[in-house]
Amino acid sequence: MTIQWFPGHMAKARREVTENLKLVDIIFELIDARLPLSSRNPMLDEVVHQKTRLLILNKMDMADDTQTKKWIAYFESKGHPTVAINSLEGKGLQTVFKASKELLKPKWDRMKERGIKPRAIRAMIVGIPNVGKSTLINRFAKKNIAKTGNTPGVTKRQQWIKVEKEIELLDTPGILWPKFEDQEIGYKLALTGAIKDAVINMEDLAIYGLRFLESHYPRRMEERYKVTTVSEDLVETFDHIGKLRRCYGPGGEVDYDQVAELIVRDIRNQQLGKLTFDFVNEYE
Numbered sequence: 382m383t384i385q386w387f388p389g390h391m392a393k394a395r396r397e398v399t400e401n402l403k404l405v406d407i408i409f410e411l412i413d414a415r416l417p418l419s420s421r422n423p424m425l426d427e428v429v430h431q432k433t434r435l436l437i438l439n440k441m442d443m444a445d446d447t448q449t450k451k452w453i454a455y456f457e458s459k460g461h462p463t464v465a466i467n468s469l470e471g472k473g474l475q476t477v478f479k480a481s482k483e484l485l486k487p488k489w490d491r492m493k494e495r496g497i498k499p500r501a502i503r504a505m506i507v508g509i510p511n512v513g514k515s516t517l518i519n520r521f522a523k524k525n526i527a528k529t530g531n532t533p534g535v536t537k538r539q540q541w542i543k544v545e546k547e548i549e550l551l552d553t554p555g556i557l558w559p560k561f562e563d564q565e566i567g568y569k570l571a572l573t574g575a576i577k578d579a580v581i582n583m584e585d586l587a588i589y590g591l592r593f594l595e596s597h598y599p600r601r602m603e604e605r606y607k608v609t610t611v612s613e614d615l616v617e618t619f620d621h622i623g624k625l626r627r628c629y630g631p632g633g634e635v636d637y638d639q640v641a642e643l644i645v646r647d648i649r650n651q652q653l654g655k656l657t658f659d660f661v662n663e664y665e
């Protein structure tokens with residue numbers, strides 16, 4: 382699903398998240414592990430206020446492991462509990478449960494002290510499009526299909542999915558918009574498939590991708606494309622890659638559109654390995 386984020390849609394999305402916040406004890410902020418800053422919603426801090434929150438770096442199978450570890454340490458140092466998971470294969474889900482229980486223990490202890498019978502922890506997922514919200518919900522749901530049904534006092538279309546003995550998840554995630562303020566973030570989101578190709582110029586994106594590889598993963602670029610630097614004269618680099626990978630037009634000349642698509646596809650399909658596009662040391 383690709384959403385056009387007009388002001389009206391943004392206001393509606395924000396309103397929905399704010400409404401659902403009242404129903405839950407904890408927010409699972411789903412982030413793309415390849416883009417730990419660029420895939421966060423710029424206003425979520427404001428929307429969430431004091432609500433307990435767990436940062437979940439999803440798609441860890443596609444991200445650079447060294448960077449993922451650094452990002453977890455970075456967020457934790459800023460006071461944000463953080464875990465990394467792979468929703469597609471259901472890896473790391475136990476860390477989500479464990480962290481949720483730990484984070485809510487003080488609240489639950491207080492409830493017990495006041496004689497309130499412990500109930501399940503209620504959670505909701507919030508994240509930008511394509512970050513893996515539905516995949517994670519399905520993963521949770523399949524493990525423990527029993528839906529708990531409508532809870533009194535809760536809008537009837539909302540269902541709670543029992544994901545674990547003591548945890549329930551709202552079956553509708555909160556979808557918020559990504560950051561679009563700068564072009565670089567746009568390119569990063571496009572390289573991970575979070576933005577539709579139609580709104581992006583493929584050649585610009587491929588050039589951004591190559592320059593990113595040159596500065597952050599030069600050895601992998603060399604292995605794949607047999608170049609160590611991106612030439613000032615981009616035609617030279619495109620010609621080189623085009624010949625290497627046989628991207629020819631009908632007349633036998635290098636087809637630059639094909640080259641651009643190939644580079645973007647290679648990056649997205651992990652032909653250059655596991656990549657993280659936000660480098661933690663650039664933000665520290």
Ligand SMILES: Nc1nc2c(ncn2[C@@H]2O[C@H](COP(=O)(O)OP(=O)(O)OP(=O)(O)O)[C@@H](O)[C@H]2O)c(=O)[nH]1
Pocket residue numbers: 382383439440441442443466467468469470508509510511512513514515516517556
């Ligand atoms: N490799 C990998 N792919 C994942 C993971 N989680 C989700 N995906 C893939 O990411 C894509 C988007 O996942 P969705 O679950 O549809 O994302 P969403 O956040 O619900 O997207 P919207 O409905 O657009 O808001 C799908 O192709 C998933 O298979 C993961 O942990 N690892």
